[in-house]
Amino acid sequence: MSDSANTFNAHLLSILEIMAREGVKNAARGLSGMTGEQVAVEEPEAALVSFSELPNLVGGPEQEVVGIYLLIEGEMSGQIMLILPIDQALELTDLVLDRPIGTAKALSSMERSALAEVGNLTCSFFLNSISALTGLSARPSPPAVMIDMAGAILDIVVITAGGVGDHIIVLRASFTKGDREVQSQFWVIPESSVLTAIARRGWAPDGKTK
Amino acid sequence: MEKPNDDSTIAVGLGEIRICSDPSKVLVAYGLGSCIGLGAYDSYRRIAGLLHAVLPISNGSEGSTLGRYVNTGIPALIAQMEDAGASRNHTTFRMVGGANIITSPGFEELLNIGDRNINIARKVLAELDVEILAEDVGGNAGRTVHLYIRDGKMTVRTLGQGEKEL
Numbered sequence: 001m002s003d004s005a006n007t008f009n010a011h012l013l014s015i016l017e018i019m020a021r022e023g024v025k026n027a028a029r030g031l032s033g034m035t036g037e038q039v040a041v042e043e044p045e046a047a048l049v050s051f052s053e054l055p056n057l058v059g060g061p062e063q064e065v066v067g068i069y070l071l072i073e074g075e076m077s078g079q080i081m082l083i084l085p086i087d088q089a090l091e092l093t094d095l096v097l098d099r100p101i102g103t104a105k106a107l108s109s110m111e112r113s114a115l116a117e118v119g120n121l122t123c124s125f126f127l128n129s130i131s132a133l134t135g136l137s138a139r140p141s142p143p144a145v146m147i148d149m150a151g152a153i154l155d156i157v158v159i160t161a162g163g164v165g166d167h168i169i170v171l172r173a174s175f176t177k178g179d180r181e182v183q184s185q186f187w188v189i190p191e192s193s194v195l196t197a198i199a200r201r202g203w204a205p206d207g208k209t210k
Numbered sequence: 211m212e213k214p215n216d217d218s219t220i221a222v223g224l225g226e227i228r229i230c231s232d233p234s235k236v237l238v239a240y241g242l243g244s245c246i247g248l249g250a251y252d253s254y255r256r257i258a259g260l261l262h263a264v265l266p267i268s269n270g271s272e273g274s275t276l277g278r279y280v281n282t283g284i285p286a287l288i289a290q291m292e293d294a295g296a297s298r299n300h301t302t303f304r305m306v307g308g309a310n311i312i313t314s315p316g317f318e319e320l321l322n323i324g325d326r327n328i329n330i331a332r333k334v335l336a337e338l339d340v341e342i343l344a345e346d347v348g349g350n351a352g353r354t355v356h357l358y359i360r361d362g363k364m365t366v367r368t369l370g371q372g373e374k375e376l
Contacts, residue, residue, distance in 0.1 A: 051264075052223030061241035062354055064369055069312065144314035149369060151241015152311050152352025158224060158264055159244065159323055166275075 009048055009169075012199050016046040016171055016190070019198075023129040024173040024186060030125035034118065035095040037177055041186075044173040050166050054154045057172065058083050058185060061151030066107070068119035069144045069156060074137035076130060078190040079160055080123050086147065088184060089115060112145045119143035122186065136194075157189055169195060219356075222247075222262045225278035227287050229259040229294045233360040240354045242307035244324035246280055246331050246347075247355045249304045250287055251362040252296035258359045259296075261287040266323070266330040280330045288338065304364050304376050305331060305345040306355045313350060324348065344376045 021044060028041035055061035066089035068082040084092065090104040093111040096118060097103075104111050123140040131138050146153050161168050171188040190198075222228045222239045230237060237260040239247040250259040261283045268279035276286040291301060308328035312320050328347050335342060346353065346366045354367040355376075367373040 051225060054224075055241060062367075069317075071317070142314070142316045144312050144317060146311055148243065148311055149241035149352035149354065151354075152243030152309065154241075155224075155243035155245050155264065156312055156320055159320060 012195060013046040013048065013169070015198060016169065016195075017044055019130060019133060020044040020046070020126075020171050020173070020188065022133060023126040026129040027122040027126040027173075027186060028175060030121045031118065031175065034121055035092070036098075037095060040176045042174045042176065044171055044186075046169060046171045048167050049170050051158050051168070054157065054168075054170070055150045057170070058150045058154075059085075061149060061154075063150045064147070065150045065153060066115065067146045067148075067153040067156075068115055069146065069153075070119055070123050071141040071160070072123075072127065072188075073139045073141060076127070076134070076136040076138035076190070076194055078188060078194060079157060080119075080126070080140065081153075081157060081187045081189070082119055082122065082184060083150070083153070083187065084184045089147075092118060092184075107145070107147055115145045116143045119145070126186070126188075157187075161189065161192075222260045224262060225264050225275065225283075227259065227261045227277040227283065227290055229257065229290050230359055231255070231257045231294060235359050237357040237359070238354065239306075241352050242355065243309055243311045243352045244320075244327060245307050246283075246327045247306040247353070248284060248287060248331065249306070249355065249357045249364050250291050250296070250301050251304075251357065251364075252291065252301045253362050254297065254300035255295055256359060256362070257291060257294050257296040258357050258362065259287050259291045259294075260355075260357050263327065263331075266326045280327050281334050284331065284334045284340075285338065288340070302343040302362075303335065303340055304343050305347055306353055306364075306366050306376065308347040309349050309351055309353070311350065311352065346374075346376055 024041045031039040066084045070080045072078045093104045093114040096114040127138040173186045175184045219238045239262045246263045248261040263280045263283040277283045308324040310324040356365045364376040
């Protein structure tokens with residue numbers, strides 16, 4: 001990659017991190033309200049990741065995970081994927097359904113609906129915040145809940161990115177609950193056309209264009 | 211079932227083609243969802259090749275991205291096998307993957323990607339006059355495939371269903 005491309009990417013990644021900061025905090029607030037537990041979130045991190053490295057961000061391609069997947073429609077189009085280890089997904093459904101932890105043993109349709117609601121809520125909170133900040137429209141699609149090997153679930157992200165280039169920009173944040181890291185990752189994958197527009201516009205953190 | 215150790219495995223990532231003739235090695239494609247894993251094995255010279263293709267059709271793919279698409283990846287796999295000394299007469303092909311992981315409404319573009327990958331693979335292989343010896347394709351679950359160079363054994367692992375030989 002050329003130096004100018006690297007400079008461009010570094011600039012873009014830092015803009016994205018600033019843009020997403022309030023959004024992920026807002027998503028964590030939504031999740032706290034829904035689960036009745038104090039859920040916090042780490043500072044989001046944007047990175048340029050090669051397709052083959054993607055599964056390593058979630059413990060390897062054979063790791064059994066739950067993916068809650070939504071498309072972002074509107075001016076800020078892209079993809080959102082919430083990725084959780086299976087035991088944490090089950091615990092999350094118990095919190096949402098207000099049952100004792102350990103009740104959920106498998107993901108039946110009720111647990112899946114609960115996780116879909118988690119996806120709806122966190123994404124709406126995130127996107128509302130991003131829209132307010134940037135003025136770009138963004139609506140989440142209905143969510144899909146999947147349980148499988150990480151590699152299989154992440155194929156979907158790569159396919160939707162269209163197999164264009166070898167790398168995609170992934171914005172990641174991890175949720176934490178009390179002292180415990182929930183190991184739930186919130187991924188945002190903006191469409192490349194959106195990235196170009198953001199970079200061109202010279203979007204500044206105060207929401208005004210430069 | 212025997213587990214290959216980490217030193218012996220050669221991971222074949224998204225969009226990659228790997229050819230190997232070292233009998234101590236195992237080619238592995240982990241967590242294939244809608245992707246296709248096509249294994250080629252020359253039992254006479256003990257040369258193995260594994261393709262991990264992501265999308266059905268490329269429009270003018272070149273060089274290192276050939277393996278990303280089913281329609282360009284299959285001829286590239288065959289060519290690389292032959293470059294490594296494999297003969298078509300002794301080479302068998304087995305196909306794994308092409309699952310439809312996402313089954314919710316609202317994702318029409320993605321719903322049939324696994325099926326499209328399988329269909330294109332069958333079409334391209336038929337055009338090249340290549341028979342598929344065995345396959346484990348379709349369904350809704352991800353798969354990990356191992357191809358042992360020593361004897362050409364190919365295994366498929368699915369979550370909750372264990373590992374089986376193909």
